[in-house]
Amino acid sequence: MDKFDCIVIGAGPAGLSAALTLGRARRNIAIFDNGTNRNRVTQASHGFLTRDGIKPQEFKDIAMKELQSYPSISIFHETVIEVDKDNQTDLFFVKTSNNASYMAEKILLATGIQEEFPLSQVKQYYGKSLFNCPYCDGWELRDQPLAVIAENSEHAIHLTKLLMNWSKDLIVFTNGHELSDQVRNVFESKKIKVYTSIIKNLLGDHGKLERIELESGETISRSGGFVVPRFYRPNQFAEQFNCQVDENGIIITDGNGRTTVPGVYIAGETEKAGPSSLMIAAADGFKAATSVNMDLTLERF
Structure with missing residues (x-):
């Protein structure tokens, strides 16, 4: 041996x-x-x-x-x-x-x-138009209409605050989870939209995100974004x-x-x-x- x-x-x-x-x-x-x-x-x-x-x-x-x-x-x-x-x-x-x-x-x-994502479709876009680290990939997505996918208040407010330096066009998606009143008030004061409906599908082509479809029936255009995975x-x-x-x-x-x-x-x-x-x-x-x-x-x- x-x-x-x-x-x-x-x-x-x-x-x-x-x-x-x-x-x-x-x-x-x-x-x-x-x-x-x-x-x-x-x-x-x-x-x-x-x-x-x-x-x-x-x-x-x-x-x-x-x-x-x-x-x-x-x-x-x-x-x-x-x-x-x-x-x-x-x-x-x-x-x-x-x-x-x-x-x-x-x-x-x-x-x-390794990562575990809040919804399985993220894997199709991860590393191409969806990321987890603004320091690593924020520059490439600067000034674009971005999604912030985060399922709890702490993660949502932290990531959104950070991303504001790269893009002001941000929309928060909680995938069926409610945010605290305090966090909601902060987002409202900054005119940042929040969708709490469950995400039905991520739509795009060859890893390039184009739209987010919600179970509520709404479809929102986004060209990329950041997601909070669970790491293990x-x-x-x-x-x-x-x-x-x-x-x-x-x-x-x-x-x-x-x-x-x-x-x-x-x-x-x-x-x-x-x-x-x-x-x-x-x-x-x-x-x-x-x-x-x-x-x-x-x-x-």
Whole structure:
């Protein structure tokens, strides 16, 4: 069985950054990638210096090519299905869907998160004309007639306030949920329309939103918009290790990627179970990797 200093699970910006940092530190590591990065449906990624507007797959391909320059980095295109720790040896064991097994002194979890949408039709438009992050895609939709799809008052007011800087033509859709009187009053004062009827259908062509059809019979023209998904971790690895989680579902760390379980590190969206930018996730990966390297150094010195 192959033994590594550290196994990095996940090849998004956090995992790739961590792998690069550990490879440059001459650590014998493995990174596992199954191609389920959350941004794979997006046409372009924004906000990463020198790479603004790059296609997500191109960003990943460049990073993977850079990793191949370091002989101590092994890349596996496999899905990790099981992770265990031997409490006697403090070694970690990873099993993949290919029925292969690997062993490491440290584990770095960077598997990210996935979205669950308030209505299934969103998937047809997500990453093309419907998005969740104004910082990532607001510029491309500036000054357009936009929809804000949010099912509770807190999300609706937060996202609408934020979007006002990109477009003043906003309409809020709650998909059958009522807003608080306070939030409704705010929207009325800003002359922002609110539709609380259930959304029957999203209409458009090739991922380009054109109209929103309500069960009330009304159809409203919109050329794009933003939606509030529910985010979740696609696996229970952190929970299986009994990493401590706070009341908001955030995995508790020391601020540098170390969880409450010795040898288990975390980086990127996996930690917060919420969305993050490419740049922040990559920075998280760097910090977690330096923690892994320092701990290995101190243990072996």
